[in-house]
Amino acid sequence: MEVRARSGSGGDHLARKRGGNAEFQEHRPYYPGDDLRRIDWLAFARTGEPMFKLFRSEEDVVVRLVVDASLSLEMGEPKKLDVAKKLAAAIGYMALAGSERTQVLAAGNGLSRVSEPTRGRATLPKLLRELDRITADGGTDLARAIEQTVMRSPRPGMLVILSDFMDSGPFDAAVSRAAAAGHDVAMVQVLAREEIEPRYDGDFALEDAETGAIVEVTMDAAAIEAYLARLNKLLLGLRAIAKRSRATYVRVPNDEPILSAIRRFVARQVD
Numbered sequence: 522m523e524v525r526a527r528s529g530s531g532g533d534h535l536a537r538k539r540g541g542n543a544e545f546q547e548h549r550p551y552y553p554g555d556d557l558r559r560i561d562w563l564a565f566a567r568t569g570e571p572m573f574k575l576f577r578s579e580e581d582v583v584v585r586l587v588v589d590a591s592l593s594l595e596m597g598e599p600k601k602l603d604v605a606k607k608l609a610a611a612i613g614y615m616a617l618a619g620s621e622r623t624q625v626l627a628a629g630n631g632l633s634r635v636s637e638p639t640r641g642r643a644t645l646p647k648l649l650r651e652l653d654r655i656t657a658d659g660g661t662d663l664a665r666a667i668e669q670t671v672m673r674s675p676r677p678g679m680l681v682i683l684s685d686f687m688d689s690g691p692f693d694a695a696v697s698r699a700a701a702a703g704h705d706v707a708m709v710q711v712l713a714r715e716e717i718e719p720r721y722d723g724d725f726a727l728e729d730a731e732t733g734a735i736v737e738v739t740m741d742a743a744a745i746e747a748y749l750a751r752l753n754k755l756l757l758g759l760r761a762i763a764k765r766s767r768a769t770y771v772r773v774p775n776d777e778p779i780l781s782a783i784r785r786f787v788a789r790q791v792d
Contacts (some may be wrong), residue, residue, distance in 0.1 A: 530633060548572040549618070567645045582615040582678045583624055583638050587651070587670055589684030590627040590634075591661035594746075597713030597775040602776045605683040605711045611682055611783050613648045617641060625651040627667035628684070629659055635673075663688040667695035677703030686710050688760060693762050694747055700766035707769035708784065714776050716752070763791045 539696045551560055551571035564572040586609045594602035609625070620640060620698040625648060627634035636651040661685060670680065680699050686708070700706050741769065756772065763770035772792040773782040785792065 532776055547620075553784065557650070562641055576692070583622045584679040585624045585626060585670060585677075586613055586623045587628050587666060587672070587680065587684075588628045588655055588660055588681045589663065589682075590629050590655050590657055590687075591660070592657045593685055593687055594660060594711070595657045598754075599636070599775055600657075601685055601711045601713055601775055604658050604773065604779075605709070606655060608709055608711070608773065608782060608786075609681070610684055612786065613652075614642075614645055615783075615787075616679075617645055617648065618762045618788070619644060623648055625655075626666070626670055627655045628661060628663055628682075630662045630674075631665040633658075658756075662686055662690055663692040664695040667692060667699055671695075671699050671702055673703065678695070678705070678737065679707065680704040681707045681709060683711065685709050685712055685716075686755065688714055693758065696762050696767050696768065700768060704764055707786065708763060708771070709782075709788075710756075710759060710770070710772045714774050717774055719748060721745070725760040738742060760791055 522590045549560060549572070551573045559574045559688060561572045561574050564570075588602075588605055590602065590611055593599065594605060597604075613623045613625070617640065622638040622640045623640040623644075625634075625636040626632055634651075634655065636648075639647055661684075663682070663686070667680075667682065682696070696706055696708065719740075759770050759772075762768065768791075769789045770785060771785045773784060
């Protein structure tokens with residue numbers, strides 16, 4: 522997993538090219554898509570297996586996983602929060618396997634939980650425990666959580682935001698500021714299938730999961746069309762933020778296989 526963060530501090534960030542201040546760290550198996558120039562051909566000749574060379578450089582990057590823990594993430598089967606945590610676990614594993622430092626942060630009305638950064642495959646159980654401790658509670662102020670994450674980051678890294686992004690706050694400005702500060706931003710939006718393809722008909726009393734407010738609505742073709750128009754506006758807005766900030770944006774229905782979503786994340790797609 523390549524990280525594009527800009528940082529000027531010393532450390533063990535994996536280099537993306539040979540030469541300069543990079544020094545050899547270790548081998549790992551070659552995966553399709555890896556840079557062929559970094560295959561160790563002597564090791565390949567000895568073992569018959571293509572091995573990829575990892576290097577250390579002078580940068581130390583932290584991959585920060587900001588997981589939205591608001592009650593709106595309790596929706597769906599499986600729950601959006603469970604899907605977000607599985608995605609965070611997969612991204613975190615890739616970072617740890619690449620010798621990046623990894624940190625878990627829970628977003629509520631600001632940051633509600635912050636773990637210490639860890640490094641190396643051996644710390645994966647700790648990362649999984651930190652994710653398991655995140656539970657949905659109350660509302661969310663995603664902009665505040667992003668800004669607090671940036672403020673407490675001594676140097677830029679990769680900032681992965683996992684949320685449904687159904688937040689009325691100005692998170693778009695917070696994402697832009699994070700990118701301007703040098704962070705490599707990735708937005709992973711998790712939505713329930715019924716949010717993407719609503720199939721309701723009749724009169725309903727809907728309760729806001731975060732505020733408890735009750736709204737009585739008649740779900741007919743016109744109401745669904747109006748809802749889908751607002752949802753599409755949100756999706757187009759996230760896409761525009763990603764393009765403006767050179768960020769990744771992956772939209773994940775809760776019934777999509779995790780591997781499929783992770784492939785798009787690694788490919789740095791803008792859905």
